Amino acid sequence: MTELGPIAWPPAPIRTERLVLREPEARDRATFIELLASPEVHTYLGGPRTRDELERKMPEAPERWPGSFVVDLDGSMIGQVLLRRATGHGRRAAAGKAELGYLFLPRAWGFGYAAEACAAALGWLGGALPGEPVVLATQTANVGSMRLAAKLGFTEVERFEAWGAEQWLGMRSPAAPSD
Numbered sequence: 809m810t811e812l813g814p815i816a817w818p819p820a821p822i823r824t825e826r827l828v829l830r831e832p833e834a835r836d837r838a839t840f841i842e843l844l845a846s847p848e849v850h851t852y853l854g855g856p857r858t859r860d861e862l863e864r865k866m867p868e869a870p871e872r873w874p875g876s877f878v879v880d881l882d883g884s885m886i887g888q889v890l891l892r893r894a895t896g897h898g899r900r901a902a903a904g905k906a907e908l909g910y911l912f913l914p915r916a917w918g919f920g921y922a923a924e925a926c927a928a929a930l931g932w933l934g935g936a937l938p939g940e941p942v943v944l945a946t947q948t949a950n951v952g953s954m955r956l957a958a959k960l961g962f963t964e965v966e967r968f969e970a971w972g973a974e975q976w977l978g979m980r981s982p983a984a985p986s987d
Contacts, residue, residue, distance in 0.1 A: 822932055827880060829878070830877065834869040841862045843913060845859040849912070852953070875891035876890055877890075879925045886915075886916040888911050891908055891909075892907055905979070906933060906941070908942050930960065941981055942980045948975065949974070957978045962980045965978060
């Protein structure tokens with residue numbers, strides 16, 4: 809994936825009822841490592857990276873780039889929302905479109921944080937790039953992500969194979985509901 813394009817970055821922190829979406833900071837490094845090394849988080853993403861590898865390779869201050877939001881709850885990172893330009897890679901319908909991705913710590917699952925954060929990020933994107941369609945890919949076996957995709961207004965465009973499993977690609981038109 810590549811950057812979204814000519815957008816003002818970083819935006820002011822995006823505040824929702826319970827969360828703040830903000831740029832990554834040095835204090836988030838340990839949580840990024842926890843997130844990327846979590847077997848639970850990466851069950852449907854091809855498996856986690858090793859903590860040793862992450863400790864060696866991750867810079868002291870996590871990389872900042874347009875479309876990368878830390879999801880902050882009460883002053884601590886609980887996840888990440890990503891908006892990047894999709895390259896396609898076997899998903900022709902995705903090529904060139906904005907793609908939504910997200911990762912949340914298992915202890916933050918089940919509270920609606922992903923829906924709240926993703927809706928806020930999609931709202932920001934709608935203001936930054938009006939009329940931009942957005943795609944989302946997830947494994948069909950990932951029931952929680954399939955449910956979230958529907959809640960955010962994504963509808964199926966295609967299915968494809970990746971990481972040895974069936975994947976689902978959905979698209980959200982700019983007019984889709986985000987609640």
